[in-house]
Amino acid sequence: MTELHAAPSSTEAGARQDPPLFPFPVDPHVGIPAQYAERRATCPFGKVRLPSGDEAVLLVTYRDSAAALADTRLSHDLTAPGSPRVTAGPSFFDDPESLLNKEGEEHLRIRRIVASAFTPRRIERWKPTIAAVAGELIDTMERTGPPADLVADYCFQLPVRIICKLLGVPERDLGLFRDWSNAFVSAARMEQQERGRLIREFSGYTARLLAAKRAEPGEDLIDDLIAARDGADRLTESELVYMVAGLIAAGNETTSNMLGRSVLTLLRDGGGLWQRLVDDPGLIPAAVDELLRYNPLGNGGALRLAVEDVELPSGTVHAGDAVLIATSSALRDELAYPDPDTVAFDREPPAQIVFGAGPHYCLGAHLAKAELRIGLGLLTERLPGLRLAADPHTLSYTEGEVLSSLVSLPVSW
Missing domain, CATH: 1.10.630.10 (Cytochrome P450)
Incomplete structure (x- = not known):
C-alpha cells in the first residue's frame, strides 16, 4: 500500500489547547464531517472532548484505525469506575x-x-x-x-x-x-x-x-x-x-x-x-462493499481504553488513555482510497474494517x-x-x- 501519514511533529503542542468538541458537524456534501480530512492532513493524533466530558485521542487515518482495531491492548472493557464514556448517562x-x-x-x-x-x-x-x-x-x-x-x-x-x-x-x-x-x-x-x-x-x-x-x-x-x-x-x-x-x-x-x-x-x-x-x-x-465504506453508521467512533502503552503509526497511546477510532474517517482516507468521496463499484480496497477487526470482529457481518x-x-x-x-x-x-x-x-x- 502507498505510504501513509507521518506522525505529527508535536502532539504536546496540540495538547496545550482545549480539545475540540466531538462529534463534529456533518458536511452534507460528503456525508461525514469536513474536519476529518483536515485532521488527517494536520492532526491525525490529536485529542477531542466527548459528549460525556471525557477526552480521547481521535484516530482518523486508515492505518491508525486498522492497527488500533486489531490491537488487544486497546481494551473494550469500559466498566471500571472512572472509565471513559462516549455519552453521559446509561x-x-x-x-x-x-x-x-x-x-x-x-x-x-x-x-x-x-x-x-x-x-x-x-x-x-x-x-x-x-x-x-x-x-x-x-x-x-x-x-x-x-x-x-x-x-x-x-x-x-x-x-x-x-x-x-x-x-x-x-x-x-x-x-x-x-x-x-x-x-x-x-x-x-x-x-x-x-x-x-x-x-x-x-x-x-x-x-x-x-x-x-x-x-x-x-x-x-x-x-x-x-x-x-x-x-x-x-x-x-x-x-x-x-x-x-x-x-x-x-x-x-x-x-x-x-x-x-x-x-x-x-x-x-x-x-x-x-x-x-x-x-x-x-x-x-x-x-x-463500496456503500459500506462510503456510508458511515454515525459520526462517532469505537471507544477503547489503553491498558498499556501502544505504539501506533501516528504516535504512542499511553496506558490509561482513551482512544476513539473514527472508522468513517479511515474509510475516506485518500491515502488508502483514491478519490474517497466518490462511490466507485470497481475499487480494490485495502482490508475492510467496516465490521471491526481482530477478536471482536462483528458476529453479524455475514x-x-x-x-x-x-x-x-x-x-x-x-x-x-x-x-x-x-x-x-x-x-x-x-x-x-x-x-x-x-x-x-x-x-x-
Missing part, C-alpha cells in the same frame, strides 16, 4: 456482562456460544428467508402504492424481522424495538432519564421473553442460548439477557440504517448509480451483507423506477452520540 458500555465489554477468555467463551448461528454456511440457509421477507415487504408497498417511507416500510422491517425469526421473537412485538434499540445503542438524541427508562423496558421485555421460552421451548437461537445458560457453558442470566437484547438492537439498528443510507446514495444526483444496478445486477455485491445484497437486489428488480420523493438535504437523522440513522426516506416509483 448505555451498553455500563454493563460488565455485555459481550462488547468482555476481553480474553471471557469474551471467547460467550462468543463461541452464539458464533455458530452466524457462520457463512448458516447464513446461506437463511438467504431464502431473507428474500421471502423482502418480497413480502415490497408486495405491501406495491399494494399500498407510492409514495412510501422506505425506512419505515422496508429498511427497518427487513433486518428486524430476520433477526427476530432467527432468535424466535414473536412478530407481534416488532413495533416495540425501534425506540428500545435507539436507546440501547445511543442511536438517537434523548434525555438520560428517557434513555434509562427505555433500556430498563427493553431488559424487562427480554427477561419475560426468556421466561416464556423456558416454559415452551422451541428450536430457535434463544433456545440454544438458554441451553448454554442452563448447561455446561454457563452463560449468566445477565449475560443471557444482554446477549438477546444486543442481538435484537444491533440486528436492526445498524443494518436498517445502512440499507436506508445506501438507497439514498444510489438515488440522489439523478439516480445514475441506481440505474447501473438496475441494468447490471451482477454489480450488487461490489456495490454493497448476515448484514446478505441482507444488504438481497434487500438492494430485490428493490432494483421489483422497483426499477424507484426515485426520491424529497430533497435529500431536507432529510432528518436521529443524531445519536454513537449511531445516527435516517428518520425517514420518502420515495416514489
Whole structure:
C-alpha cells in the first residue's frame, strides 16, 4: 500500500489547547464531517472532548484505525469506575456482562456460544428467508402504492424481522424495538432519564421473553442460548439477557440504517448509480462493499481504553488513555482510497474494517451483507423506477452520540 501519514511533529503542542468538541458537524456534501480530512492532513493524533466530558485521542487515518482495531491492548472493557464514556448517562458500555465489554477468555467463551448461528454456511440457509421477507415487504408497498417511507416500510422491517425469526421473537412485538434499540445503542438524541427508562423496558421485555421460552421451548437461537445458560457453558442470566437484547438492537439498528443510507446514495444526483444496478445486477455485491465504506453508521467512533502503552503509526497511546477510532474517517482516507468521496463499484480496497477487526470482529457481518445484497437486489428488480420523493438535504437523522440513522426516506416509483 502507498505510504501513509507521518506522525505529527508535536502532539504536546496540540495538547496545550482545549480539545475540540466531538462529534463534529456533518458536511452534507460528503456525508461525514469536513474536519476529518483536515485532521488527517494536520492532526491525525490529536485529542477531542466527548459528549460525556471525557477526552480521547481521535484516530482518523486508515492505518491508525486498522492497527488500533486489531490491537488487544486497546481494551473494550469500559466498566471500571472512572472509565471513559462516549455519552453521559446509561448505555451498553455500563454493563460488565455485555459481550462488547468482555476481553480474553471471557469474551471467547460467550462468543463461541452464539458464533455458530452466524457462520457463512448458516447464513446461506437463511438467504431464502431473507428474500421471502423482502418480497413480502415490497408486495405491501406495491399494494399500498407510492409514495412510501422506505425506512419505515422496508429498511427497518427487513433486518428486524430476520433477526427476530432467527432468535424466535414473536412478530407481534416488532413495533416495540425501534425506540428500545435507539436507546440501547445511543442511536438517537434523548434525555438520560428517557434513555434509562427505555433500556430498563427493553431488559424487562427480554427477561419475560426468556421466561416464556423456558416454559415452551422451541428450536430457535434463544433456545440454544438458554441451553448454554442452563448447561455446561454457563452463560449468566445477565449475560443471557444482554446477549438477546444486543442481538435484537444491533440486528436492526445498524443494518436498517445502512440499507436506508445506501438507497439514498444510489438515488440522489439523478439516480445514475441506481440505474447501473438496475441494468447490471451482477454489480450488487461490489456495490454493497463500496456503500459500506462510503456510508458511515454515525459520526462517532469505537471507544477503547489503553491498558498499556501502544505504539501506533501516528504516535504512542499511553496506558490509561482513551482512544476513539473514527472508522468513517479511515474509510475516506485518500491515502488508502483514491478519490474517497466518490462511490466507485470497481475499487480494490485495502482490508475492510467496516465490521471491526481482530477478536471482536462483528458476529453479524455475514448476515448484514446478505441482507444488504438481497434487500438492494430485490428493490432494483421489483422497483426499477424507484426515485426520491424529497430533497435529500431536507432529510432528518436521529443524531445519536454513537449511531445516527435516517428518520425517514420518502420515495416514489
